[in-house]
Amino acid sequence: xxxxxxxxxxxxxxxxxxxxxxxxxxxxxxxxxxxxxxxxxxxxxxxxxxxxxxxxxxxxxxxxxxxxxxxxxxxxxxxxxxxxxxxxxxxxxxxxxxxxxxxxxxxxxxxxxxxxxxxxxxx
Amino acid sequence: xxxxxxxxxxxxxxxxxxxxxxxxxxxxxxxxxxxxxxxxxxxxxxxxxxxxxxxxxxxxxxxxxxxxxxxxxxxxxxxxxxxxxxxxxxxxxxxxxxxxxxxxxxxxxxxxxxxxxxxxxxxxxxxxxxxxxxxxxxxxxxxxxxxxxxxxxxxxxxxxxxxxxxxxxxxxxxxxxxxxxxxxxxxxxxxxxxxxxxxxxxxxxxxxxxxxxxxxxxxxxxxxxxxxxxxxxxxxxxxxxxxxxxxxxxxxxxxxxxxxxxxxxxxxxxxxxxxxxxxxxxxxxxxxxxxxxxxxxxxxxxxxxxxxxxxxxxxxxxxxxxxxxxxxxxxxxxxxxxxxxxxxxxxxxxxxxxxxxxxxxxxxxxxxxxxxxxxxxxxxxxxxxxxxxxxxxxxxxxxxxxxxx
Numbered sequence: 001x002x003x004x005x006x007x008x009x010x011x012x013x014x015x016x017x018x019x020x021x022x023x024x025x026x027x028x029x030x031x032x033x034x035x036x037x038x039x040x041x042x043x044x045x046x047x048x049x050x051x052x053x054x055x056x057x058x059x060x061x062x063x064x065x066x067x068x069x070x071x072x073x074x075x076x077x078x079x080x081x082x083x084x085x086x087x088x089x090x091x092x093x094x095x096x097x098x099x100x101x102x103x104x105x106x107x108x109x110x111x112x113x114x115x116x117x118x119x120x121x122x123x
Numbered sequence: 124x125x126x127x128x129x130x131x132x133x134x135x136x137x138x139x140x141x142x143x144x145x146x147x148x149x150x151x152x153x154x155x156x157x158x159x160x161x162x163x164x165x166x167x168x169x170x171x172x173x174x175x176x177x178x179x180x181x182x183x184x185x186x187x188x189x190x191x192x193x194x195x196x197x198x199x200x201x202x203x204x205x206x207x208x209x210x211x212x213x214x215x216x217x218x219x220x221x222x223x224x225x226x227x228x229x230x231x232x233x234x235x236x237x238x239x240x241x242x243x244x245x246x247x248x249x250x251x252x253x254x255x256x257x258x259x260x261x262x263x264x265x266x267x268x269x270x271x272x273x274x275x276x277x278x279x280x281x282x283x284x285x286x287x288x289x290x291x292x293x294x295x296x297x298x299x300x301x302x303x304x305x306x307x308x309x310x311x312x313x314x315x316x317x318x319x320x321x322x323x324x325x326x327x328x329x330x331x332x333x334x335x336x337x338x339x340x341x342x343x344x345x346x347x348x349x350x351x352x353x354x355x356x357x358x359x360x361x362x363x364x365x366x367x368x369x370x371x372x373x374x375x376x377x378x379x380x381x382x383x384x385x386x387x388x389x390x391x392x393x394x395x396x397x398x399x400x401x402x403x404x405x406x407x408x409x410x411x412x413x414x415x416x417x418x419x420x421x422x423x424x425x426x427x428x429x430x431x432x433x434x435x436x437x438x439x440x441x442x443x444x445x446x447x448x449x450x451x452x453x454x455x456x457x458x459x460x461x462x463x464x465x466x467x468x469x470x471x472x473x474x475x476x477x478x479x480x481x482x483x484x485x486x487x488x489x490x491x492x493x494x495x496x497x498x499x500x501x502x503x504x505x506x507x508x509x510x511x512x513x514x515x516x517x518x519x520x521x522x523x524x525x526x527x528x
Contacts, residue, residue, distance in 0.1 A: 002472050008528055034468055035485045035498050057498045059466035060528050104468070 003060065004095035010064035016071060017063070018053045027115035028056065031107045033100075036062055040070070040111045049073050049081045049116075054108060061093075061101055066108035068092050073112065082116045084109060126417065126425040127510035133158035133413075134508050144478025147513045152296055152324055152457050152504030153482050154346045157410075161350060164409035165402045175398055177375065191401050194408035195391070198356050201411045202322075202341065203332035208390035209364065211357040212399055216323040217246040219342030219357035220290070222394055223319055224250035225370020227288055233259030236285045238316070240265040240273055240302075241494050242295045245487040247321040251290055260287070267494060271298035271447040275306065282314035289318045293325035293341075294455035297486045297502065298447030299430070301325070301455055308337045317363060323347055326356075327506065328426055328456045330419040339363040345403065349506070350410035354403035357394065364390050373397045414507075422507055426456035429505045429514055433458045436518035442525040446500055456505040459486075462524045467499040470524055474501075477520045 023041035030037045038056040042049055052074055054066035069089055073081035086106050090097060097105055131137055134156045139146045148156060168190060174183035176191045192207075199210045213219040231237075237251045241264050255262045265278045273291070282289070289311035294301050304320055311318040319340040325331065327348035333341045340363070345354040359367075369376055369387060373396030378386045387393045414422060431451040437443050442463035448454045462470055471483035484499040485492045492499060503517055 002476070003469070003528060011528055033484070035489060035492065036466075036468075037498075057466075059468040061469070101468070101472070 001096055002098070002101070004093060006068070006092070006094045007060055007064040010067045011060035014063060014067045016053055016067050016074075017055055019055060020051060020053050023053075025115040025118060026121075027111050027119055028121050029107065029111050029114060031058075031062070031103050033103055034059070036104070036107065038062060038066055038107055038111050040066070040108065040115050042112075042115050044078065048075060048077050050075070052112075054111075058107075059101075059104055061095070061097065061104040062107055064093060065089055065105045066111075069108045069112060078116050082113050084112075125510065126421060126507055127429075127513075130158070130417070130508045131510070133160065135159060135162075137508060141478040141480070142476050147479040147516050149503040149505065149509065149513065149517060150480045150482050151327070151506035151509075152347065152502065154352070155327060155349050155506045156508065157349055157351065157406075158413055160413050161406045161409040165351060165406045168402050168405040173402070176401055177392075187401055190408075191399065191404050194404035194411075197408045197411045201331065201415065202326065202343075202356070202358055203334050204358050205334050206361050209358055209361050211359060211364075211391040211394040212404055213342070213355045213357050214353055214400065215344040215346070215355035216321060216342040217344075217355075219340075219355055220247055220319065220321065221250045222357055222370060223340050223342075223359075223367075224254045226367035227317065228254040228258055228370070229368050231255075231258035231260045231287060234285060235260040235287045236263055236283065237261070238263050238265065238278070238281055238286050238289045238311075240278075240291050241267040242271075242273070242298060242300065242488065242491050243290070243292055244296050244321065244323070245489070246323075247290050247292060247319075248490070251288075261285075264490070265291070267298075267491065271295070271300050273300070273302055273307075275303065275310075278307065279310060282310060282316065284315060286311070286314050286316040289316050291318075291320060293320045293322045294328070295447065295488075295491075296324045296457065297459050297488050297491055297500065299324075299454040299457040299459070300448055301329070301453055304336045304338070312337065324455050324457065327414075329423050333358050345407040345410060348410055349413055351403045351406040354400045354407050356407075359394075361390065364394070369393050369396070371396045375399070417507060425507065426505045426509075427451050427454075429509055429511065430454055430456055430458060432511055432514045433503055433505075433517065436514060437521060440518065440522050443521065446495060457502055458504070459500040459502045460521075461497065461500050462521060464526070465524050465528065467501045469528060470501045470521075473524055473527055474517075474520050477516075479517055479520055481517075 028039035326343035
C-alpha cells in the first residue's frame, strides 16, 4: 500500500503545516523529478529546534513526510535534528514507498538540513 | 473492428496484469510500446546479419550496411523528405536538436537571437539556452494563450533580422496543440531565420510531409512511434545541412584524415560519427512499415476519436480541470488534466493501483507549467493500440480520485 493510513491522515490533517513569523532559519528547495517545492521555517532556542513549520506545493507523500519529520525533531538539538536518517522517516510513514517516490520522502529532510546549515535559497 | 482492437494482439506487453488489473497503457507520448514485428526484426538482425556498417568487406558487413541504409530510405519516405542525405540518424529527438544547436552555435554572434516558444519541452529549450549563453545570443519565447495556442501575432513581432533560428514544437507534449507548422516556417524563413520543428509528438500520430512544411530541420524519436529506444531522426534540408559544420567528430563522419586536419564525409554521414545504432535503425524501419501499413491518416483519425472520447468523459467529472485545446481536431493524442485536491503524482500512483499507466508531473515543460500556474498535471496519451474501453476505465478511475486521499 503506497498510501498508508499515516500518509492519508497527515496529508488530510497536517499538524505542523503553516508558517512561522520571523523564523530564525528557513530554507526551501525543489524535487527535480516533479518540480514540487517545500519550505521549512525553524525557531532555535538554546541550541534546540524549539518550533518549526512546513509549507509548499507537494504530493501527499512529501507533505506527510514533512509533517512527520518536524514532529520528530521539534525539541531536539540542532545536531540531532540534522542527523535524522531517511530510514527513520520511512519507518514512521508505514508505507511501501517505491524508489521512484523515495525523493518525495527525503526532500523535507534535505530542506530541513539546508535550513539548519543556514544555506541560501537559490531561486 | 477498430484499429485498437485489431493491433493489440501485436503488442505482447499489453497482455500484462498490473496490480491484478489488465494494463491500460496511456503513456505513449512518453514512450510507446513495441509490436512483435519490431522486436522480431531486431532479433533477426542480431541473429543473422550483425556486423559493423559501411567499411566491412564481408557478407555480414554488407547485409548490415544494406539494412541500415534501407532504414534511412524508409524514414525518408515516412516523413516526405526529398533526398536520403537529408535523413540523419541520431539517438533521438533530443540529440537531433543538440546536433543542430552545436552546428548553429558556430554561426551565432553576440546579439543574435533565437526564438523558442513557451510550450517547448526542455529538450527544445535547454540546448538553445546553452548556445545563447556561450555565444552571447539572446533567447526569446513566443507566448502561449490561456486556451493553449501560440500567439502568432507575437511570433511575428518577435521575429527580426537578428533572429537566426526559430525552434518550435510541431505538437505540444502537454497541451496537445498542433501548431501551424507551415505558417511558423514561412514567417521564420521570411525573417531570414532557420526553422527547427520538434516533431517528437507529431511523427507518431500524423501524416508528415517535411518538404511541404518547408522547415530546415525536423527531429523525432523512434521509441515514441513503436520503434526501439536509442534511435531518432534529424531531418535537415540538404541546402541547410551542407552549410553546417558538424559539432561532433569521430569515425564515419570523415572522408580523409591527416594528423592535424580532416575532410568531412558526404551527407548524411557527416553528422553520424561513430558506429551508429544499427539494430535500432532496423527496428525503426519495422515500426515505420507497421505504421504505413495501418496508414497514418487512419492512425490520426483513431487517436483523434480516443482524444475526443477522453475530453468528453473527463469534462463531466466534478473537480477535473483540462488543459489545452478542447477541440480534438486541433489536438494531438494527449489530454492533460488535474483533479482537485490531488497532486498529479499521487493521482498517477492511485491510477497505477488500478492498472492504468499515465504520466504525471511537469512533462519536461516547466516554463509552460509556470505559465499555467501549476506544478504539474496528469496526462493520458494514446497510440494505435488504445481502445474506447480503456478510455472508459480511465474515466471511471479518475472519478474515484477526488477524496481518495
